[in-house]
Amino acid sequence: MALLEVNHVKKVYTTRFGGARVTALQDVSFAVEEGEYVAVMGESGSGKTTLLNILASLDRPTQGDVLLNGKDLNHIPERSLAAFRRRHLGFVFQDFNLLDSFSLQDNIFLPLVLSGKKYEEMNERLQPIARELGITELLAKYPYEVSGGQKQRAAIARAIITEPALILADEPTGALDSKSSDDLLDVFARLNANGQTIIMVTHSTAAASRAGRVLFIKDGMVYDQLYRGSAGNDEMYARIASVQTRLAVGGGRHE
Template identity: 50%
Template structure:
């Protein structure tokens, strides 16, 4: 079942009067099905973060539309957008973006608290998810008191707790050492498989991308290529490197 449908989305930066317009996205179209784990790759400046921001409805496209569950998000009002973010989207950011004024627990329950769920429901959901992700022990600690991996897992909990339709991850392994990075990728795979969560991950790390089922390559605001994971992970990894080197080679 398709969960997200993007139609001819473009994003132009710079004011209309000035001649220096910058096209971050040029008429991009694609679809995402429920339960998919998709990677978005590209060099810096290719427009991948812009795409993620638009999908997360933090930013608005200049033209084009995109649908989630057949509802046109581009027509939403500000208030509807906020509600839409709360209900349907979970974010995992590169620098975790946990609020340092709150304990991990408070950080995780924040999306539910904002919607206004009852305390006992919140507690119940919290208990299940932190148990699964193994951070029950450090719940009462503050972000700066725990390791980067634990912070990242707490951020994942926060993204998951409201049962979002899609999880958007922006360079989630960017700040982690290779061990923690691998742990996180395994965590995302686990979430994707066991929670049947749809994940869209932006990355330029080939190793991270090799965990995805499908990869979209973006270059100069356009989809340049798509790759599907086959049986062999090693093969998939090599073909990603091939595409990336072509991408970089052509830029010269």
């Protein structure tokens, strides 16, 4: 059984005062196996952010269902959703979402604090993660005292410290320079090599070329997908660029 199953998901928004209905997702179906690294690409307005919000249980589909480890997210009561997200999902955001009044360590600890974990357990989990991410010497610093790349490493630490089944990353390289972006993608590659399942929404062809599979969203539907297979990053980059060209000119799907 797949770790994540998305079955015929449709999302329709009603504009304020009920004046119009906007279909953000039309009929989206795909599955993600445990240990996969999937990038989701699409132009602004394609529906990829709506899809990510539904996968994150921050929004519910109008039709269809999303199953994580066989559990239908639609059937989780609203009062239980926050706890479900803390236990099963890790989030990495473009703007880091770190609290400036908390040290990096306290930011990383936050989901465990909310889950009622004791300091000894939190610290035991943190130390190997901090060493892996190269932020051990930064843990006492505050977000405004470190670089964007260091903030993102702290955000990754916060995402993985709960040992989530799935990491959801929303434009994680969007606020970083090229060196920090490369470093971040190296971290994702190592996490994935160790078995972590990752879904990353990105506009960056370079970022997507590091994934094992790329889903392309257009007009609220899965337009195409690419599997890495034996391709290197450069070949994957070229293949992604080719699909993006077809997307831009309105060409048909790859057969």
